[in-house]
Amino acid sequence: MIQLQNIEKVYRTSTVETLALSSISLDIAKGEFLSIMGPSGCGKSTLLNIMGLLDAPSKGQIKIGDQKTENLSDKQLANFRNQKLGFIFQSYHLINDLQVLDNVELPLLYRNSTAKERKALASEALAKVGLANRMKHFPNQLSGGQKQRVAIARAIVGRPEIILADEPTGNLDSAMGNEIMDILMQLNQNDGTTIVMVTHDENMAHKTHRLVRLFDGSQVQ
């Protein structure tokens, strides 16, 4: 589903050159639930951003599905992210000025869907994460776990084939973290969604199909 070949990422300033990722090659199968672990600053999020086409590698190739991504235009990349990928972030990234339902509808705004369709899909996604009764709430009226569930609903509303989760349980206590993890596992098992999750939590990582460890930008496991 996702193929990374010799991915290298170098951050350059006028004086310093920092190697963030070095020769990463990964092949993630369709329906796989993969976790990435490693100490802070080892390049986990950079790798996830590259997989999510939010950042371009300095070297190497990415193939998602049958699509090579290096020559895609800004518009094509945006469209690809919208159709194929769902994102979950540690700090939720909800828009506080929009109600929960509007937050979940966000990815659908960049598609040719009607307001009625958007509402139906968003309601369905919220029901899936157990927040059907919180549609009209604003994010600051929700707990951390609920916010992350909204973020999951937003990630799945467009029915993407891949979900990229950057420390989805990082800001939550263990009980809420487990709840979120259960939702992700259900999505993986029931819908066959491919999930790549960056985590610091060994317990969470061991619940996934495969664990990749990074250290200083290199893959060590």
Add this chain to the structure above:
Amino acid sequence: MFKHLFKLIWNKKKQNFLLMSEILISFLVIFAVFTLMAYYYNNYKKPMGLDYENVWVVNYNNAYATKNTDSLNTYYETMRQTLKAMPQVSELSFCSDNTPFSQNTMQSGMTVKGKKIDHINNFTIEDSYDKTLGLKILEGRWFNKGDAVAKNKPIVINDELREEIFGNEPAVGKLIGDDGDKNKMKIIGVIQGVKVKGDYLPAGFGQYSRADTGSFHWFGKIMIKVTPDADAAFEGHLYKTLANYMKNSDIEIEHLTNKRISTNYFAVVPIIVLTIVSCFLIINVALGLFGVLWYNINKRRGEIGLRRALGATGKSVSGQLVSESMLVATLSLIVGTFFAVQFPLLNVFSLQAGIYITAIILAVIFIYLLVLVCSLYPGKQAAAIYPAVALHEE
């Protein structure tokens, strides 16, 4: 997307309140400026109603101190013949002090059929006044000697006064005057309105009365139409002739073309002042808008990064920010337009509705352009935000 943006702005109405107020105040000031401009332009495009080229105005006073009207008339008749004998003098007319492009006004009002008409400019003139100034008769005729014995005082009115009193009906032959007045005046002609206050102000209501034998007691102006070859030497000669004849008088000769220029200058002073003030205001608003949008973008980097991650292109992010600004402006303009339309509806300042409507349209376009220009660059900056970096910052 429109509904989404509207929700976003509506839910942030407290944060947007100051910006919306700033745009609203700017709109109202711009509306005032454009109203004045539209009013001036509307007046400017109307005909002057007179030919001011080669017309000189002679100001005199205390020329011949006598209470005897016959002697006075003879004195001025002799002067008239002396002036008319000069080859450069085509025509002349003694008249009241409210000559075109002067600061003098002589106004009255009357109530016709219960309708009160104020600010009617009264001009007392001679039979040659129309030829001296090239007035355009639209209906009826100008004065002649026969009018001296008319039963009802003959008057000529301008088109503006005719329309005010009679609408589209003809006016010649009709008697007008205050409802209670038994001595009605008879309209013998209608002329095109003369813009006596310059190009930018309206002709107003005008009523012309024929000078009688007693008028020379208070007259102080002579309008002289000269030939195109009348030069400074002739002006000097004219001055000497008049000074010799009216020995005790202070005589001044002015050119109507110069008086028109200075009158126009004074008329545009308010608009220049208002424009300068509004320019400062607009610069402030522009900087404010620019600053607020710039601040918003920095505050919303996470949201921008998120939108990019969810499928927005750089262009659509930029477009969204510009659209948000335009929507905020629209809300302000709705409120502003509500206030602005009260002016034509309530007939404030008695201006034509078309002037206010033109000003509203121009002010709306101006504000939209201002907001567009101010939001384009911040929008472009937003489009350049790198999503991976923005999402990581949050």
